[in-house]
Amino acid sequence: MRWIWIDTFVDFVSGRRASALKNVTLAEEYLHDHMPGHPVFPPTLMLEGMAQTAGILVGEARGFAENVILAKIRRAEINDYAFPGDQIRYDAVLDSLDDRAGVTSGTMHKNGKVVGRADMIFSHVRPGESSELPPHNFVFTEQFMRLLAAFRPRAATGSTDAG
Amino acid sequence: MAVSRDEVFAKVRDVLSDALGVDQEEVSLEATLQGDLGAESIDFLDIVFRLEKAFSIKIPKGELFPDEMLNNPEYVEGDRITPAGLEKLKQALPHADLTKLEAKPFVSKMPDLFTVRTIINYVESKLAA
Amino acid sequence: MRFELIDRIVELASGERIVAVKAVSNAEEYLADHFAAFPVLPGVFMLETLVESGAWLVREAQDFANTVILLREAKNVVFKSFVRPGNLLRVEVACRRLAQGESDFEGVGYCNRDEVVKARFGLRHFCLADRDALLSSADSRLAAEARARLADLRRHPPAARE
Numbered sequence A: 001m002r003w004i005w006i007d008t009f010v011d012f013v014s015g016r017r018a019s020a021l022k023n024v025t026l027a028e029e030y031l032h033d034h035m036p037g038h039p040v041f042p043p044t045l046m047l048e049g050m051a052q053t054a055g056i057l058v059g060e061a062r063g064f065a066e067n068v069i070l071a072k073i074r075r076a077e078i079n080d081y082a083f084p085g086d087q088i089r090y091d092a093v094l095d096s097l098d099d100r101a102g103v104t105s106g107t108m109h110k111n112g113k114v115v116g117r118a119d120m121i122f123s124h125v126r127p128g129e130s131s132e133l134p135p136h137n138f139v140f141t142e143q144f145m146r147l148l149a150a151f152r153p154r155a156a157t158g159s160t161d162a163g
Numbered sequence B: 001m002a003v004s005r006d007e008v009f010a011k012v013r014d015v016l017s018d019a020l021g022v023d024q025e026e027v028s029l030e031a032t033l034q035g036d037l038g039a040e041s042i043d044f045l046d047i048v049f050r051l052e053k054a055f056s057i058k059i060p061k062g063e064l065f066p067d068e069m070l071n072n073p074e075y076v077e078g079d080r081i082t083p084a085g086l087e088k089l090k091q092a093l094p095h096a097d098l099t100k101l102e103a104k105p106f107v108s109k110m111p112d113l114f115t116v117r118t119i120i121n122y123v124e125s126k127l128a129a
Numbered sequence C: 001m002r003f004e005l006i007d008r009i010v011e012l013a014s015g016e017r018i019v020a021v022k023a024v025s026n027a028e029e030y031l032a033d034h035f036a037a038f039p040v041l042p043g044v045f046m047l048e049t050l051v052e053s054g055a056w057l058v059r060e061a062q063d064f065a066n067t068v069i070l071l072r073e074a075k076n077v078v079f080k081s082f083v084r085p086g087n088l089l090r091v092e093v094a095c096r097r098l099a100q101g102e103s104d105f106e107g108v109g110y111c112n113r114d115e116v117v118k119a120r121f122g123l124r125h126f127c128l129a130d131r132d133a134l135l136s137s138a139d140s141r142l143a144a145e146a147r148a149r150l151a152d153l154r155r156h157p158p159a160a161r162e
Helices: A043-061 A142-150 B005-020 B041-055 B067-071 B083-092 B099-103 B107-113 B116-128 C043-061 C133-154
Strands: A008-013 A017-023 A067-078 A087-097 A101-110 A113-125 C008-013 C017-023 C068-079 C088-098 C102-111 C114-126
Touching: A008 A043, A008 A142, A017 A043, A043 A067, A043 A087, A043 A101, A043 A113, A043 A142, A043 C043, A043 C068, A067 A101, A067 B041, A067 C043, A101 B041, A113 B041, B005 B041, B005 B116, B041 B116, B067 B083, B083 B099, B099 B107, C008 C043, C008 C133, C017 C043, C043 C068, C043 C088, C043 C102, C043 C114, C043 C133
Parallel strands: none
Antiparallel strands: A008 A017, A017 A087, A067 A113, A067 C068, A087 A101, A101 A113, C008 C017, C017 C088, C068 C114, C088 C102, C102 C114
8 A cells, every 4th residue: 555645636726725636446455455345435545635635735835845744633524435436536725824834624525526524734844853853854755746746836826816 | 893701702612612622611711721621732723723713813923822932041941931931921921810820930830821711811902902 | 555453452341432452563565655764653544543443332332233334524633643663552432422323432542651642533334235225245244244353353362363
C-alpha cells in the first residue's frame, strides 16, 4: 500500500481552494480485507484524501516552507460510502492561515454527489524545529510535488477572482 | 447593535462546547479551558478561529492567548514567571484575573488564567471597541 | 498491507468499554511514504484504531448481528504526538450510545501512558441483506469470520489462524 490517497488535482487556486480526485479500484489489495467479499473504501482513507488535498493547499500557500501536519479533525461526516469503480472528489477550502496553522473546510463527493464533509486544522512545523525531527521538509515528498506540478497552480488574483 | 452579556455567554458556550466536545452544562463561568474542559494547544487555535467567526471580530495572534511569552527569557525563568512577566501579562490580558497567578507565579499555572469568564470579558471588550 | 489495525483486545466490558492495542512496525510498507525520512503512524490510522475498537465493541454487544460497521462521523479528533515503529498504541474507547443501527464513542490513544490521540466518533451499522436480500449468505460468512477473529484478538498470546 502506497501512502498517497489522491490521484490527480482538478482545480487549484493558490491560497484559496483545491479539488482532487481519488479513483477506487479493486487493484488496491487492502480492499480485499475491507471487507472480504464486499469491498468498501475505508472512510478513514476518505478523511486522509481530504487531508492530503487540504494539506497541499495549505503548504503551497506558504511555499512549502514548513512541514504541514494534521493536528485536528474539527468535524467530519460521512453519509455514503465508495466502492470499486467509484470516483471520489475532495473539495478543500482554505479558511485561515498564519505561521502557526492552517484551517480548512471541505466536502467529499462520490460520482458528483456530496457524500460528506471534513473540517481540519494543520500545524506548521518548521524543519528541524526539534531534535526528534529531520532537518528538512519531510512531508512534501516527490510524489505530492509531481501531482501538483501536473496541474499548474494559478495564483489567486484578489477581487477579480470569482472563486 | 449591542450584544448583551447573556448573548455573549451563550455564543461563547456554543463555541467552547463545539471546539472541545464538551456538554454545554460543563461550560460554567469559572471553568478553566485546559484543566476543566480538556483543551489541548491546537484547541486554542480552533477557539480563536470560531470566536472570530461567531462575533465577526479579528483576534490578532497572542492577544487572547499569549503563547509567545513562554519563549521569552525576560518573562519566564525555568518554571517561574518573572515579575516582568507578570507585568506583561497584566497589560496583555486585561480581561484575565491574575490574583491566583500572582500568588503562585508558576508557568504550569498559566493555563488556569483561561477560564470561560476570561473569554467572555475579552469578547465584550472587542465588541465595545 | 492488511487493513486490520487492531492486534490485540485486552479488555472488553460488553456494550460499555473496550481496550485494544495496535503495534507499529517498520514492516508496515506504507510507512516508507509516511514519511520516508520520519516514519510515523498516520493520524487517520490512529483514528482507524479507535474506530475498529468501537466496531468490535458493537459486534460483541450485538452478537455479530450487523456485518458492516463503518465510520459515520468524527469530531474533536486531536493528534497530540507521533507514534513510531516500535511503539505500541493502546486505545481506550468508551461507548456513549449503542442503538441498533448507530453508536457513539469517546476514545483516547496512549503510547507509554502519554495521550497521543483523542476523538469522539460515531459508527453506522447494517447488514448486507438490509440492502439486498440475496446477500444474506454473505452476511453469515462475514459474521462467522468476525466471531472467529474476535476470539483470536482476545486470546493471549494470539493463536495462529488457519
